[in-house]
Amino acid sequence: MATVLKAENLHKDYPNHGETVQALRGVDMTIEEGRFYAIVGRSGCGKSTLLHLLGGFDSPTSGRVLLDDEDLFQLSDVAQAALRRRKLGFVFQAYQLLPELSAEENVRLPLWLDKGSGDEQWIDALFDQLGLSKKRMRFPSELSGGEQQRVAIARALVAKPRLLLADEPTGNLDRGNGQAVMALLKQMNVSFRQTILLVTHDSDAVSYADTVLKMEDGRITSKEVLQ
Amino acid sequence: MKAALILRMMRRRKKETQMRLVSLSALYAFCTLLLFFQGSFMASETERRYETYGAWTGAVYDAPKDAEELLQSNETIDVLGHIRITEPVENFPAGSMDNAALDLSRIRVERGRLPTAHGEFAAERYALAALGNPVIGETVLIHQNGKEREMKFCGILTPWTQNWKTSGPLPVILLSETETADPSTEILLWSAQTQPFMDDLYDILDSSGGNYVYNEFGQTNPFQGSFLDSYEILIPIAVVALLVTLYALFAILPGLRFRFSLLRSLGASPWNGAAMMALEAAALFLASLPLGLLGGATVAAVSLFAATHWLTMPLRFSVDIELLSSALVLVTIMHFVEQITAGLWFSQTSMTASLRRENAFLREGTLPKLTHIRKLGFVGRCLRRRSFWHRESLLRSGLCIVVVVALSINFATIIRGRNGYRHAENSMLYSYYLNIHDTKNGLNDTEINELRSIDGIVDVEVRSILRYQETIGYGWDYKPILLRSSKFADDTYITGLRNHSGIKDLPAGEDYFPVRSIRGIPEENEEFLQAFTSHSNESQFDIESFFAGESCILILPPYKKDFSSLAFTGEIGLSFVQDENLDEDPSSITTYPDDENALHPGDTLVVETPDGKTAQLSVASILRTAAVVNGFGGSAGILVSEAFWNRIEPDAAGLYNDVLLTSHRDADFKHVDWLVEDALQRMIPELHDFSSVVCQYNNNRIGFEDDARRELDTAVRAGVYSAVLLILYTLLIIAVSIAAAERLRYRTGIYLALGATRRQSLYEAIAESSVGVIVSIAVGGILAIGFFAIELWKTYRFLDWEGLVEAFCGRNMIYGSNLIYLAAAAATVTVVLLIHLIVDTLPLWKIHRESSADLWRS
Incomplete structure (x- = not known):
């Protein structure tokens, strides 16, 4: 299987009241195409930090991230932004939808940023798959938490990214909605061979992954292939 | 991102967009309002000053043709007129003037008419007296150019107004146009509502060698070099603009931070952010500018209209377009710079920090x-x-x-x-000081109002005087004069005497001897102040040579500061007067030198207040009077503190004895004198004992x-x-x-x-x-x-x-x-x-x- 993303010896330090906190202490990992990864670990072990580095939201103290063999942090801001638009999708715990845009506009936003109109069939399919066909024109404030998260997933997938990064996507949802969202992600992984990297501490969510990476103290301490 | 989408997003972020729109509109409105107020105030003030002081006027003798053409083409010149001077008649300047010049010269036909035919003349009173005071219609034998001829007297003119005082020979006898067909001198008169730019004219006149006199009368321009008349007024606008844009920025920061972080996480580049903000800024600008302009101008118009009608203040609606456009450009630039900077700034911020939701408040x-x-x-x-x-x-x-x-x-x-x-x-302005000596009569409020309504009077100020039961020395009318600051109450603590009935003992010390200001000389003139204060006795200080003959009025303490027997100072209208007594050592003065009833410090005297009571005053110090204190035609006999003065009311019958009239620009003082005298005689037939003095402050303008x-x-x-x-x-x-x-x-x-x-x-x-x-x-x-x-x-x-x-x-x-x-x-x-x-x-x-x-x- 082709490698989508590779992290090499990632370190991330944060200054904190005069001291340095080492959030990541040399993370090496490889993400292969079509797989569903889950990163688990206790709060503060560096899961979200790792995800932010992999998405290029933050820069590492040292180490590198290769997305399709391109070093993310060697790219200019503009190139990095373009890469993020086309190859990465991100799902946040708190949905992070723009309240002034309708569900459909939120979904289309990455395409507009890329000055393209996108694949209409794919957009329709997404809305169908996510059960949002009848709510495309609704605004986030008119949607439930689960629906908002589904819109966020649709937005992350609309540009057909190489990798979908999800940061605690069920964290703000009740159990039922959480399971539904995870089922959708799994469906995307299976139906469209969408590569997914999930950060969670929800054991239910972990069960949807096929590979589980365990983090402790800023390091990946184990890798378990479930399927 | 599409512009339409950005605008749609703006529209849907209703609260934030409204806030930004309102704040920017308010800012434009503030500029507009402030500058409309400024412009309207200046226009109204210019007009009012024109009404009060009259126009800028000038006279050019033997003006070359190009000077006249230049004046005619000068947009600021309102009226031009000619005066033609012939050979003198009975040694008085004689000539004719066209209708425009007649207005400019402020000559009034008091009785009869102006000469229109050959052999007619009109004259002012001085000339008439020399001609034997003929009556209108009488034929008079006059001498002109060594010849005798008969002329018909057709009109009495008012005397020359003060503005011609410094001009060259102007006719006091007016002849018809036909009499002055070949004049010996031709004078060009001009008038302008606002100060014209005369440098061009001077250049031509200088190069042509023309004999010209530029006579400027009555106008002043308090705006010149003022905060109001300069771009300095844009500073507060810039400050407010900065405050408002910063405030708007900080108010939208949370939303902006979230939006930008999210967009960046979805792949927006930094330039997307800047472009988005620029577009938003442009949309806001386009919407706010007309709103602000219209709103500000409307509020200004309504306010000025209300002020004009309710406060009976005539206010014009006007604005300096150059200033207004500069202010609008300034605000617009600030708005764009702020918005684009915000765009760039947020594009560079950490996405992870911005997306973190915080609610410290709930915690x-x-x-x-x-x-x-x-x-x-x-x-x-x-x-x-x-x-x-x-x-x-x-x-x-x-x-x-x-x-x-x-x-x-x-x-x-x-x-x-x-x-x-x-x-x-x-x-x-010119002042007309009326003093009623008749102790049985004074002017009540109704009569004061009648004086106020006399044409040519712009202000009337009333006072009552103290009357003395003792003669205390020389000085004008032996009465106290309140010498006041040209500024206001906090600058006036003039004390010469202390009063035992209500005024506390004056504290001794140097409080009373500061050099407050020097008229005609900038206060910052350290050289002068140092030179002046270094002399123990100003009589040794050659003031005239210091100022090289420049006209000025000095406001100065009469004696050196440590001379403790004197206790008055401040801006008290002192003027430098040549007086040989100044050579005297001031410390030796302890009494009025020439008065047999001399007072000494510590002596008391009893005065009658206007309400019929008596007050006991104690001599705090002895003043050098006539030489130093310049009152109206004389000097103050006694100085009292302003605090004491403020307690003096009109007498028991509500009558005032001193009336200070301020004249209108067109007022001829003799004319006013006649009108006032006429009014007084009509109002108080038994009033005979009063005096009046015309004072001209213009020399200290x-x-x-x-x-x-x-x-x-x-x-x-x-x-x-x-x-x-x-x-x-x-x-x-x-x-x-x-x-x-x-x-x-x-x-x-x-x-x-x-x-x-x-x-x-x-x-x-x-x-x-x-x-x-x-x-x-x-x-x-x-x-x-x-x-x-x-x-x-x-x-x-x-x-x-x-x-x-x-x-x-x-x-x-x-x-x-x-x-x-x-x-x-x-x-x-x-x-x-x-x-x-x-x-x-x-x-x-x-x-x-x-x-x-x-x-x-x-």
């Missing part, structure tokens, strides 16, 4: 117990609340206190500056112009600073209230959830806010009163309680400084209360409509 909040609401008293309840002492409330109270004090001072400065301006300006400009600038600056202060204050209060509103929303939500009624929670919030504002205004008020008390103390420190009551409540307040402070305090409290009322109430009404869950979930 910090604690549930209050409802029982506390009911148990405590009204004020106590508010004061005991944690929220009352929370940082937002404390910040708001602190701001309120500061603004009350600052505004009070500012408002007092505005009123004082405005009055000072009028006072200095009036000093530039430069000094008064300086004063006027300074006072005007002070008032306007204080006004503009007040506006800026109010805007800043309102913004800060809104910012604090927004922060406080979040807390209030949460608290109200919890209250409602716990069973409080909406009315109850609303009432609690309003009560808490009101108590805070009232307490803050009270504290600010006390501090402001303390400040004013110090100011007032400077003026009234010599008064006992009785005198203080009279000074505050008496009707003879010349400067009305107590009213200034009262008005300032009332205006301040009103403005601050209004701001709080509006800012505090608006969010409450919104909160009142929301559900409990929405509120506490916030």
